[in-house]
Amino acid sequence: MGERRKITLSTGDFPEDLKHMSNDELDLLTYEIRDFLIEHVSKTGGHLASNLGVVELTIALHTVFDSPRDKIIWDVGHQSYVHKILTGRGDKFSSLRQYGGMSGFPKREESPHDCFDTGHSSNSISAAAGIAAARDFQGENFDVVAVIGDGALTGGLAFEALNNAGASKSKMIIIINDNGMSISQNIGGLSQHLSNLRMSSTYLDIKKQIKKALKGIPRVGESLYAGVEHLRDSIKYAVVEGALFEELGLKYMGPFDGHNIEDLTTALMLARNVEGPVVLHVLTKKGKGYKNSENSPDKFHGVAPFNPTTGLPLSTEDGFSYSQIFGNKLIQLAAREERLVAISAAMIHGTGLSKFAARYPQRMFDVGIAEGHAVSFAAGIAAGGYRPVVAIYSTFLQRAYDQMMIDVCMQNLPVIFAIDRAGNVGADGETHHGVFDLSYLSHMPNMKVLAPADGTELALMLDYALTLNGPCAIRYPRGEAPDLTTVYQEDYGPINRSKVIFFGEELMILAVGKMVSVAYEACVRLRQQGVSVGLVNVRSICPLDEEAILQIAKQAKRLMTVEDNVLQGGFGQQAAGLLSREEVLLPCRHVAWPNVFVEHGDDRELFGKYKLDVDGICERVRDFIER
Ligand SMILES: Cc1ncc(C[n+]2csc(CCOP(=O)(O)OP(=O)(O)O)c2C)c(N)n1
Numbered sequence: 001m002g003e004r005r006k007i008t009l010s011t012g013d014f015p016e017d018l019k020h021m022s023n024d025e026l027d028l029l030t031y032e033i034r035d036f037l038i039e040h041v042s043k044t045g046g047h048l049a050s051n052l053g054v055v056e057l058t059i060a061l062h063t064v065f066d067s068p069r070d071k072i073i074w075d076v077g078h079q080s081y082v083h084k085i086l087t088g089r090g091d092k093f094s095s096l097r098q099y100g101g102m103s104g105f106p107k108r109e110e111s112p113h114d115c116f117d118t119g120h121s122s123n124s125i126s127a128a129a130g131i132a133a134a135r136d137f138q139g140e141n142f143d144v145v146a147v148i149g150d151g152a153l154t155g156g157l158a159f160e161a162l163n164n165a166g167a168s169k170s171k172m173i174i175i176i177n178d179n180g181m182s183i184s185q186n187i188g189g190l191s192q193h194l195s196n197l198r199m200s201s202t203y204l205d206i207k208k209q210i211k212k213a214l215k216g217i218p219r220v221g222e223s224l225y226a227g228v229e230h231l232r233d234s235i236k237y238a239v240v241e242g243a244l245f246e247e248l249g250l251k252y253m254g255p256f257d258g259h260n261i262e263d264l265t266t267a268l269m270l271a272r273n274v275e276g277p278v279v280l281h282v283l284t285k286k287g288k289g290y291k292n293s294e295n296s297p298d299k300f301h302g303v304a305p306f307n308p309t310t311g312l313p314l315s316t317e318d319g320f321s322y323s324q325i326f327g328n329k330l331i332q333l334a335a336r337e338e339r340l341v342a343i344s345a346a347m348i349h350g351t352g353l354s355k356f357a358a359r360y361p362q363r364m365f366d367v368g369i370a371e372g373h374a375v376s377f378a379a380g381i382a383a384g385g386y387r388p389v390v391a392i393y394s395t396f397l398q399r400a401y402d403q404m405m406i407d408v409c410m411q412n413l414p415v416i417f418a419i420d421r422a423g424n425v426g427a428d429g430e431t432h433h434g435v436f437d438l439s440y441l442s443h444m445p446n447m448k449v450l451a452p453a454d455g456t457e458l459a460l461m462l463d464y465a466l467t468l469n470g471p472c473a474i475r476y477p478r479g480e481a482p483d484l485t486t487v488y489q490e491d492y493g494p495i496n497r498s499k500v501i502f503f504g505e506e507l508m509i510l511a512v513g514k515m516v517s518v519a520y521e522a523c524v525r526l527r528q529q530g531v532s533v534g535l536v537n538v539r540s541i542c543p544l545d546e547e548a549i550l551q552i553a554k555q556a557k558r559l560m561t562v563e564d565n566v567l568q569g570g571f572g573q574q575a576a577g578l579l580s581r582e583e584v585l586l587p588c589r590h591v592a593w594p595n596v597f598v599e600h601g602d603d604r605e606l607f608g609k610y611k612l613d614v615d616g617i618c619e620r621v622r623d624f625i626e627r
Pocket residue numbers: 050053076078079119120121148149150151152153177179181182183286345346347369371396399
């Protein structure tokens with residue numbers, strides 16, 4: 001190996017440099033990138049395992065394609081860190097996912113190399129097909145590449161796009177990054193199909209043929225393109241009879257070793273020369289190159305800051321998270337209600353269902369990244385006499401709006417929605433904040449919507465939901481659940497009714513869910529300062545506890561609503577509608593997230609910036625009273 005140029009990952013040398021690097025240099029680069037990722041993500045937290053798995057693939061992509069002229073769309077986008085390094089953003093990694101810093105997902109605003117913002121899975125092929133169609137309209141000539149994981153490929157949207165791309169014949173490359181994993185083990189028939197393709201002996205022969213045919217062709221430069229031109233015939237061999245993609249009208253090539261840059265580069269060159277849509281199947285190892293993440297890729301999918309030597313988190317939470325309380329309660333409920341089943345869309349661990357899945361494997365349905373299907377499936381199983389509990393993050397449940405409305409609510413089926421990560425989630429940012437659910441749920445006829453303010457309330461609400469004969473959504477936030485037992489003096493009262501915590505003469509705060517604790521602290525501080533402010537835990541957002549709200553409003557001088565949802569269509573606006581309908585007139589203010597896509601960052605900083613923390617509530621109350 002000759003003298004190697006020093007590459008500094010924290011500068012903007014890329015991607016031009018790659019095209020002139022030797023194989024040995026590229027090989028060394030993979031080590032540098034992995035070290036860099038582990039060093040930085042261990043400090044900031046982030047999506048490590050998926051990025052460690054795509055180091056070679058991303059290098060090959062940036063060697064063969066000419067970004068930003070050629071467009072690379074990253075499905076979900078959690079695996080775009082290497083792309084960010086290779087497109088000159090290495091120097092931003094100390095601010096990854098921090099407030100004001102670099103996003104953990106592709107952002108058009110951040111770089112011309114990010115051609116499509118992602119975060120929710122399975123849309124990359126649709127977006128790529130659209131970009132390709134726009135290109136064709138304009139008679140332009142660039143390549144469009146969608147990189148989609150085997151997990152994301154379980155989403156129905158991806159199938160709709162494959163169906164359309166196959167028919168359209170527009171030139172695009174779809175790379176399936178197959179590591180056998182979603183966040184945890186991938187599941188389902190498609191996963192099985194990919195694994196059949198992996199095992200296909202017919203295919204292995206084809207691979208050998210291509211390799212043989214390519215021997216002697218240089219890796220880069222015009223001569224490679226010329227060489228590849230002569231290989232079009234080889235592509236014909238790269239057809240696996242019966243492969244789903246071929247049936248849909250796309251060419252299939254693969255599987256290729258996703259950790260062999262030379263093979264990948266060659267495969268991409270071949271794919272680039274295919275007229276029409278082509279699927280390139282690439283095999284990678286999630287967490288590759290770091291023992292801890294290779295052993296537990298699921299644990300290192302999304303990580304909080306950790307010790308890179310031991311792989312252990314730097315801080316641990318003492319109490320129970322809402323997700324854990326939900327999972328534990330469901331186990332209890334399942335013991336007493338035989339018809340109870342749980343449904344997850346590829347997020348068993350995140351939603352706290354791991355123990356339930358181990359205890360009741362027959363009653364746990366993981367349907368893949370398929371929120372719409374999860375909800376219609378729940379409707380079906382409820383229609384069949386069972387009691388499904390669908391656990392989905394608030395932001396991802398947006399995918400199932402229509403299924404909730406028509407399949408569940410219209411038929412008034414007893415489906416329980418356990419909506420995790422409701423409210424602002426912090427570092428994942430605008431694609432992941434669950435701040436719209438109160439608005440999109442509350443107008444669904446027959447739907448009941450509840451928000452617990454502590455762990456006990458969550459458990460009681462689940463008990464209550466199971467007594468109903470129609471749909472019920474319970475939304476709760478990310479992280480540790482507070483305990484309000486002492487605040488309530490152990491008297492929780494009826495769980496679907498509001499709970500008055502204390503009365504205040506100057507102002508009454510009506511708070512929802514997570515914001516009850518925040519408002520409680522603010523009230524304690526203000527009351528110590530002589531401000532007579534009271535607090536009510538709203539609990540039921542739909543239907544509103546009209547009797548309680550009207551009674552409080554009639555007694556109060558001023559009213560303030562506080563919620564971890566956007567203002568538009570949230571609790572505050574519903575309460576205002578009630579007061580207006582009943583002609584109860586008093587000064588009201590509504591504290592909520594503005595109707596914008598709130599940026600990423602530490603949640604404490606975001607709640608502070610938007611005046612939704614204790615200081616912010618105190619300031620707003622004083623401002624209201626003193627105006
Ligand atoms: C609509 C939607 N549902 C759920 C998620 C949560 N999620 C993020 S990554 C992921 C797994 C993705 O697996 P895969 O596409 O195979 O990528 P890998 O991490 O294995 O590279 C899931 C379920 C999401 N981002 N979007």
